Amino acid sequence: MRREIPLIITGIVGVGFVIQYFIPHAPFSYMSDWFSDWFSIVGACAIVLGALNLMKMSAQKVIRKKKDWGYALVIIASFLLIVIIGLSEGKDFRVPGTRFDWLYNYMYIPLSATMFAILAFFVASASYRAFRARNFEATLLLVAAFFVMLGRVPVGDVLSGFMPEGWRLSDLASWVMNYPQSAGQRAIMIGIGLGIVSTSLRVILGIERSHIGGGK
Amino acid sequence: MSTKAKEILAITIIVIFCLIFYIRKVNGGEGILFSSLVAWLVIGAMVLSLVWILILTIRGRLISRRVVFIYVGIALALPLFMPFTQRIPISPEVRALYNSVETLKPGSKVLISFDFDPPSAPELQPMAESFIRLCFERDLKVIIMGLWPQGPQQANMALEKVLSDEKMKVKNLQYGEDYVNLGFQTGNEFVIQRMGSSFESMFPTDYRGTAYDSLPLVRNVKNFSNIDYSFNLSAGFPGSVEWVQIAVDRYGVQLGLGNTAVQAPQMYTYLNAGQITGILGGMNGGAEFEFLCKYKGKATKFMLSQSFAHMIVIAFIIIGNVAFFLGGRKSALKKS
Numbered sequence: 001m002r003r004e005i006p007l008i009i010t011g012i013v014g015v016g017f018v019i020q021y022f023i024p025h026a027p028f029s030y031m032s033d034w035f036s037d038w039f040s041i042v043g044a045c046a047i048v049l050g051a052l053n054l055m056k057m058s059a060q061k062v063i064r065k066k067k068d069w070g071y072a073l074v075i076i077a078s079f080l081l082i083v084i085i086g087l088s089e090g091k092d093f094r095v096p097g098t099r100f101d102w103l104y105n106y107m108y109i110p111l112s113a114t115m116f117a118i119l120a121f122f123v124a125s126a127s128y129r130a131f132r133a134r135n136f137e138a139t140l141l142l143v144a145a146f147f148v149m150l151g152r153v154p155v156g157d158v159l160s161g162f163m164p165e166g167w168r169l170s171d172l173a174s175w176v177m178n179y180p181q182s183a184g185q186r187a188i189m190i191g192i193g194l195g196i197v198s199t200s201l202r203v204i205l206g207i208e209r210s211h212i213g214g215g216k
Numbered sequence: 217m218s219t220k221a222k223e224i225l226a227i228t229i230i231v232i233f234c235l236i237f238y239i240r241k242v243n244g245g246e247g248i249l250f251s252s253l254v255a256w257l258v259i260g261a262m263v264l265s266l267v268w269i270l271i272l273t274i275r276g277r278l279i280s281r282r283v284v285f286i287y288v289g290i291a292l293a294l295p296l297f298m299p300f301t302q303r304i305p306i307s308p309e310v311r312a313l314y315n316s317v318e319t320l321k322p323g324s325k326v327l328i329s330f331d332f333d334p335p336s337a338p339e340l341q342p343m344a345e346s347f348i349r350l351c352f353e354r355d356l357k358v359i360i361m362g363l364w365p366q367g368p369q370q371a372n373m374a375l376e377k378v379l380s381d382e383k384m385k386v387k388n389l390q391y392g393e394d395y396v397n398l399g400f401q402t403g404n405e406f407v408i409q410r411m412g413s414s415f416e417s418m419f420p421t422d423y424r425g426t427a428y429d430s431l432p433l434v435r436n437v438k439n440f441s442n443i444d445y446s447f448n449l450s451a452g453f454p455g456s457v458e459w460v461q462i463a464v465d466r467y468g469v470q471l472g473l474g475n476t477a478v479q480a481p482q483m484y485t486y487l488n489a490g491q492i493t494g495i496l497g498g499m500n501g502g503a504e505f506e507f508l509c510k511y512k513g514k515a516t517k518f519m520l521s522q523s524f525a526h527m528i529v530i531a532f533i534i535i536g537n538v539a540f541f542l543g544g545r546k547s548a549l550k551k552s
Contacts, residue, residue, distance in 0.1 A: 024466075029413065036410035037417070040403030047402060091425050094369055096376060104369060109334040116335035120525065124288045125281040128532035132540045142533070149530055152477075152500050154302035155523035170305045182484045189485060 007206045014204035055079060144180070147172045248297050255298040262290065266531050273539040284532055291528040295520040302519060309487055310504040313472040313494025317445065322355035324444035325437065329459065330360065330367030336451035336476050337370060342502040342515035343474040344374040344449055350509050352384055357433055358395040361419065363407055363454045368399045368423050392431045399423035405458035412467045413439055440467040449474040460486050474501070
């Protein structure tokens with residue numbers, strides 16, 4: 001029964017979700033609202049659970065002096081700092097001018113923006129070392145990237161200003177984005193959609209049981 | 217000189233530069249701007265050094281990745297001091313979004329969802345600022361929310377900046393009447409779904425803890441049918457895809473998108489299918505929108521840096537491929 005009950009709940013909720021989507025009238029519309037509220041509640045609990053889990057993992061790393069335990073110590077200290085300051089500010093902790101707001105503006109924003117900005121350097125380095133015209137497909141990708149990268153910034157039109165209207169780099173970039181790129185994206189999205197449908201059906205029908213901790 | 221010493225030297229130089237600029241800013245000094253001659257000399261020096269790298273590469277000496285990093289850093293930083301301006305071509309998707317806002321009558325209610333956090337702010341924050349500015353200029357009512365915890369805080373920053381403008385101060389915009397920040401709600405796409413029947417159930421209070429019913433702007437907003445236009449600023453999940461699939465497809469919301477450059481390509485499928493009114497893609501989209509709004513914000517200012525960075529990346533791709541073809545495919549592949 002320990003496995004059957006979760007499977008029954010999953011099946012009922014799954015079928016309920018499908019019905020409420022296609023029949024948005026009472027009583028199914030109430031069901032939709034009910035599920036949404038429950039999802040929000042579970043989501044809120046998951047945030048707390050995630051934070052506590054992060055603390056547990058980091059604390060274990062520090063206590064056992066595992067590799068790079070110093071970083072785990074920084075995580076714990078930062079977490080506690082933000083939580084204590086946030087709680088001490090009361091319900092207005094996010095209002096501009098508070099200490100929490102100061103931490104957000106002058107520590108969190110610059111640090112996270114720096115981490116993301118590093119991506120530009122790695123993209124450039126990876127392009128230099130790996131973006132090669134090895135075969136026809138790679139050459140096609142390279143040519144498309146060339147047009148899109150130049151066409152998506154104003155300098156593209158400066159460089160191709162001598163070309164007639166409609167043939168400049170920005171126009172070519174727009175064409176690539178609207179036609180070949182869109183077609184590829186659509187194919188991928190349809191594939192993902194079909195994959196989601198088949199996986200969902202497997203879960204609803206109880207064929208896929210990995211989410212309850214068992215094998216097949 | 218050892219690699220460690222080089223790294224320390226580079227960091228020291230960067231810190232000294234940062235300190236100089238910070239002290240100048242604190243003392244109210246004007247921004248440093250190169251003369252056109254200096255700017256062209258800098259560009260010339262960069263081009264010549266790239267040619268030298270190309271020659272080295274052809275001779276079989278691939279440069280280290282640190283050199284690539286330095287070039288990207290220079291390409292991003294130096295254009296900020298250059299006096300050049302670029303004509304920004306307006307793409308159809310940006311113009312379409314602008315036109316859709318232009319057609320709204322004064323007093324129309326616009327819902328803006330801030331679904332991003334600080335890492336994506338350089339791309340999305342300028343869009344947020346120019347969009348809110350346009351709404352206020354056209355006397356539209358702005359309702360803000362967020363599916364990401366940091367979203368409403370980013371919204372506050374954008375509001376603060378827009379409201380500090382002299383043109384906006386004249387309008388005497390009031391919180392709760394002209395704009396409202398409903399804050400963050402957990403639940404991802406289910407928040408959008410629940411908003412289809414009741415906004416209040418998802419946002420019983422606003423960002424400041426004021427009860428939903430006490431806010432004149434949203435008191436009569438029951439669900440999406442009371443919203444005239446929606447704008448989603450998204451950097452991933454939950455975001456634009458969920459807004460299109462639920463708010464647009466299920467509840468018929470009129471939606472415009474502001475996306476990071478990475479996410480934008482996926483949204484073109486929705487644009488071509490007519491599910492969204494327009495897209496602002498990446499910083500370039502933000503700059504185009506600023507141009508249409510006749511406002512020179514951060515996106516416009518940083519476009520020169522982005523242009524240079526794109527050209528540097530393309531230059532390195534070309535150099536890498538020249539090495540690949542001239543230096544022998546196998547040896548080039550092995551070295552890379």
